[in-house]
Amino acid sequence: MKTLLFIAMILMAIPGMAQQKKTVNVDSLSEKKRTEYLTKVAEKVVKHFGPGYYRKIRPLVIDKITITPQDTISPPYMKREFMGRTYYRVRFPYDENYEFFPLGYAAEVIIWADTGIAYSVVFGNEFGVVDINNPKIYNDSRYIMQYEWQPPETRELYKLIHR
Secondary structure (H helix, E strand, O other), rough: OHHHHHHHHHHHHHHHHOOOOOOOHHHHOOOOHHHHHHHHHHHHHHHOOOHHHOOOOOOEEEEEEEEEOOOOOOOOOHHHHOOOOOEEEEOOOOOOOOOOOOOOOOOOEEEEOOOOOOEEEOOOOOOOOEOOHHHHOOOOHHHOOOOOOOOOHHHHHHHHOOO
16 A cells, blocks of 8 residues: 555656756856857747747847846846846847848847746747746747738838837
């Protein structure tokens, strides 16, 4: 009886162990390995949440940002919840002669420096998803962004509207 109980406890623990994510301190990697790692993670995120926004244009734009009171890049909710934490912002450029994105990039992925886990993705159409490492969000198809092409001429209309 004790053996059956022991086996049952182990079987119940296995799904929880499978849910744990492997973390990587991105800052501890060499510059080349760090760029490769950030590129791989960002590509996976964009291909999952907004495959139409994935671009092969290189180089990606990678910035390291530490959340501080003087930080003018991080949104207010990140300043409230993650003060002092560092992340990498990976942006996917696009061909401005073919299409237009109001944010100036096709997609942007935020990856925590201390864990290497992606936190959010924002697409050039100004929509995005946070807490993307949460399995409920990652596995929910409602969070997949559909691509809608905007011609380059849209840029002028956008400027008029957002003066």
